[in-house]
Amino acid sequence: MSTVVRTNLLTKDFYAGFWRPRPHRALDGLSFVIPSGGVYGLLGPNGAGKSTTLKLLIDLLRPTSGSAEVLGRPAGAVEARQRLGFLPEHPTFYDYLSAEELLIYVAGLFGYRGAEQRQRAEKVLDRVGLAADRRRPIRQYSKGMVQRVGLAQAIVNDPELVILDEPMSGLDPLGRREVREMILELRDEGRTVLFSSHILSDAEVLCSRVGILDKGKLVAEGTIDALTTGGTRGWEIVATDVSAALAERLKGRVARLTSIAAGRYAMELAADGRPEQLIADLALGGATLVSVSPIRTTLEDVFMRALGKEGAA
Amino acid sequence: MIRRIRLVAWHVFKESVRDRVLYAIGAFALLLVGASIAIGQLSAGEDVKIIKDLGLSTIELAGVLMTIFIGVGLVAREIDRRSIFGLLSKPLPRWEFVLGKYAGLILTIVVNVAAMTAALYLMLAYLDWQALPVERRAWDAPAADPRLLVSVLLITAELALLTALSLFFSTFSSSALLSIVFTVGIFVTGLFSAELRGFGDIVEVSPTVAKFVGGIGWLVPAFSAFSDVKAQVVHGRAVPAAFVFYTLAYAAIYIAALLAGAVTIFSRREFK
Numbered sequence: 078m079s080t081v082v083r084t085n086l087l088t089k090d091f092y093a094g095f096w097r098p099r100p101h102r103a104l105d106g107l108s109f110v111i112p113s114g115g116v117y118g119l120l121g122p123n124g125a126g127k128s129t130t131l132k133l134l135i136d137l138l139r140p141t142s143g144s145a146e147v148l149g150r151p152a153g154a155v156e157a158r159q160r161l162g163f164l165p166e167h168p169t170f171y172d173y174l175s176a177e178e179l180l181i182y183v184a185g186l187f188g189y190r191g192a193e194q195r196q197r198a199e200k201v202l203d204r205v206g207l208a209a210d211r212r213r214p215i216r217q218y219s220k221g222m223v224q225r226v227g228l229a230q231a232i233v234n235d236p237e238l239v240i241l242d243e244p245m246s247g248l249d250p251l252g253r254r255e256v257r258e259m260i261l262e263l264r265d266e267g268r269t270v271l272f273s274s275h276i277l278s279d280a281e282v283l284c285s286r287v288g289i290l291d292k293g294k295l296v297a298e299g300t301i302d303a304l305t306t307g308g309t310r311g312w313e314i315v316a317t318d319v320s321a322a323l324a325e326r327l328k329g330r331v332a333r334l335t336s337i338a339a340g341r342y343a344m345e346l347a348a349d350g351r352p353e354q355l356i357a358d359l360a361l362g363g364a365t366l367v368s369v370s371p372i373r374t375t376l377e378d379v380f381m382r383a384l385g386k387e388g389a390a
Numbered sequence: 391m392i393r394r395i396r397l398v399a400w401h402v403f404k405e406s407v408r409d410r411v412l413y414a415i416g417a418f419a420l421l422l423v424g425a426s427i428a429i430g431q432l433s434a435g436e437d438v439k440i441i442k443d444l445g446l447s448t449i450e451l452a453g454v455l456m457t458i459f460i461g462v463g464l465v466a467r468e469i470d471r472r473s474i475f476g477l478l479s480k481p482l483p484r485w486e487f488v489l490g491k492y493a494g495l496i497l498t499i500v501v502n503v504a505a506m507t508a509a510l511y512l513m514l515a516y517l518d519w520q521a522l523p524v525e526r527r528a529w530d531a532p533a534a535d536p537r538l539l540v541s542v543l544l545i546t547a548e549l550a551l552l553t554a555l556s557l558f559f560s561t562f563s564s565s566a567l568l569s570i571v572f573t574v575g576i577f578v579t580g581l582f583s584a585e586l587r588g589f590g591d592i593v594e595v596s597p598t599v600a601k602f603v604g605g606i607g608w609l610v611p612a613f614s615a616f617s618d619v620k621a622q623v624v625h626g627r628a629v630p631a632a633f634v635f636y637t638l639a640y641a642a643i644y645i646a647a648l649l650a651g652a653v654t655i656f657s658r659r660e661f662k
Contacts, residue, residue: 091662132662135478137660138662155481155483158479161479163475163476165472168472169471170473170476171405171473178404182397183476183480186477187481188393188481227476230476
């Protein structure tokens, strides 16, 4: 499997202050690889370095040290930009242009000419559902429509790699679903999608791989399966016909005991607890076992653990 | 390469002609031209000269306003509104972006200067048509004198230089307002470059101060050189070809230096 993005100890400092500028490290020695195909999610809280990473890949920012390669070329090379699409966070475009004019302009920058330039624009506008509004000035568009224009300009060149900076940010649930569907479509077409987000539910649904950034450092990285499997963080046991005396005895043995209905309880055992012993004791106490299920590690658990906030999950 | 520069330039032209500022400046120019007719009618015998003088001054002033308010905004606004993020992710080298912006603004200015010049000539032709032979004989030069074009050419070169200056500032300044302040400041200083160069002869100061001020006079673009020929052409006097050539060459060298600086700075610039 080929690689579309490779960074090596990528570091970025920003300087703040007028008289004596002091460095603030926004990205600290980031080394990671994104294989081609699939959806890669760059996750992290606000200020973690997600946008900084994407901007370094696009050459909007220059690294303080380290290096980045995109599609086999140094980040920012025109040849790489020819084969990628980028949607900035909160995109803004030229108010006085219509979506059609903008897309024709962008297609022209990618080297399309004449009829093909127009066809490209029409095709992507149709794809993002803006065909009917294509001649309206962009300043009249809603936020969701502007985001769709942003997606259209990111895919007008049939890119191999699509980089989306917080693509769901500020969208209503319908808009978010549309963007999610589009990301999955792009993946199904064999493109690689790299997107940044702090919305874990989106990442869990969309990503094959994720990297979690915190304070500029990569604190976890891998496929969602690898990060979450093997990770049974406990057991949930549901039993009925549990007497009050038995329930009282169980309180000291389980991590959590929740009454669901009269005589029906849900019990949570820690991962190192032994469900077999508890099940046997329940039977001895006259209770009837309803279900035993492992509590799988979610991306949120991984995220919180990576950020050192396990207890907060 | 050339095609991408052309695309950016055409886009700038489209942006400019849809900019309300352009129409405001156009209306202002029309107002001035109208005023020149009125003033001309009040001053018998001087009407042609006044119309020529005011017409050329209007072309210059409207061009300067256009350059400053549209030119500075072209790059600074892209950065402010962050529309530049999307654009620079395309296979568009930054130097092509800068040159495209410059070419687009020059196109806008040339089209506007051409339109204003055509309007001035139409007015002068009308004046010529309705004038009596005795009135014509009193004129220093024919109404629709082709020598006016020399001044128009130099005004265009002046505007091209001012555009390069405004573009230069907007490539590194963090706000459009700052770029406007810098550009206007240098422009006004440049209008007095001749006086600054001879500062020591005009004012009694220490040689150090005279040298310092004189140095500024040599450093800033000599904008006065472009507009001073107005008086000559209005009075029908020929402008030496060598002067025109050297002034244009001066503008070309200065523009090339400013664009090289703008490209260098913009290529290194980061966008947070």
